[in-house]
Amino acid sequence: MSDVLWSAPVAEEPVDALVRVPGSKSLTARWMLIAALADAPALLRGVLVSRDTRLMSDALERLGAQLAVEDSALRVTPIPPPAEHPAEPVEIHAGLAGTVMRFVPLLAALHNGDVSFTGDEGALVRPMGPVIAALRSQGVEVIEHGEAGRLPFTVRGTGSLPGGRLEIDASASSQFISNLLLMGARCESDLVVCHTGESLPSLPHIEMTVSELARAGVAVRHRLDEQGRHEWTVPAGPILVDEILIEPDLSNAGPFLAAAMVTGGEIAIADWPRTTDQPGDAYRDLLTRMGGTFWWEDEDLCLRGTGEIHGIDADLSATGELTPTIAALAALADSPSHLRGIGHLRGHETDRIHALAVELEKVGCRTVEHADSLEIHPGALHGVEFETYEDHRMATAGAIIGLCVPDTKVLNISTTQKTLPDFVGMWLTMLHTEAQAGEIW
Secondary structure (H helix, E strand, C coil), X not given: CCCCEEECCCCCCCCEEEECCCECHHHHHHXXXXXXXXXXXXXXXXXXXXXXXXXXXXXHHHCCCEEEEECCEEEEECCCCCCCCCCCCEEEECCCCHHHHHHHHHHHCCCEEEEEEECCHHHHHCCCHHHHHHHHHCCCEEEECCCCCCCCEEEEXXXXXXXXXXXXXXXXXXXXXXXXXXHHCCCCCCXXXXXCCCCCCCHHHHHHHHHHHHHCXXXXXXXXXXXXXXXXXXXXXXXXXXXXXXXXXXXXXXHHHHHHHHHCCEEEECCXXXXXXXXXXXXXHHHHHCCCEEEEECCEEEEECCCCCCCCEEECCCCHHHHHHHHHHHHCCCCCEEEEXXXXXXXXXXXXXXXXXXXXXXXXXXXXXXXXXXXXXXXCCCCCEECCCCCHHHHHHHHHHHCCCCCXXXXXXXXXXXXXXXXXXXXXXXXXXXXXXXXXX
């Protein structure tokens, strides 16, 4: 499907729609893993069903958990204690799911036997060194089969993790901290995680992990040590989960909010939480600065755009996953934008800074790519074949631009299935557009 072009529909009028986005990918992945480690079965409601979460489900089942749909929810029966004798080798395919490739190897250490990890071609270049280093610091043997610090590799699980103090550089991804926090309660002793890197991207994702663990009875303590470094302590002990309702994915709401900005219309996102740890909540501030107006109607968050979009100078270090949506809007703005603190995006599904710079140049913007930021200078835009690089957020960025730039064709729109399985259907419904307008070539 990588050579399939999708004709992004142009908005013929201002949008006016209520959108219900599926459950949060980040929360779904965390709760699936927490439930697989819990002391008793759990029921997860509102889970996202997408490629990433199916890959997580498959990985957990291969390690012994049982997952089944029950009353429109997901029933998770935890992984049983490790066998006395080494089990048959297990192979886990992570696809492009960072949560699988970075969360599950620590879980594999609690399996008595070899667990090999691989992934899609794009996954084989993503940084995995901190995960491997963490495992080895816990006395777990890791056999690397290719380039050091990358997939594929094999974890030789022994059924236990000792815990204790562990130092890690998570400058490339907050997932390197979250994976340890999620596993900490199952260590033999309390786990103390100290971040030694110069920067810590996407801190809200770590705060999300801490908050969700607290709901499962795991009270993670966070402090700054004497050197000003972040340190978390996870007490060894029970994990108690009964029934959990997962919030809508606020990051995935971004393209629909952007449609209101581009078309001068109104969008309501159903069931937007009043308080949340999701980085997507930052859209309320960012899009207000770019010219939108937000308000609440009961449990729905509403946004009105004027059709005029203002450039923005924004530090997105804590909310990097929002960058493609903000960059697409910046391409349509009335003044330049500078998106800062996003160097860690070079290690995502693709090098998102470079990918955005290349594609926005193609459509008619002037871009200046820095190591840690991207300048976007709007220009006269024209339709192009918008490459997605197997990255779901690049695909939705192309769809946003296509709302007002005719003849925009998005290459491999199906990559949105990673986190938003029916993006095309939702997009066409929002636009009240006949399916032919988004036909697949």
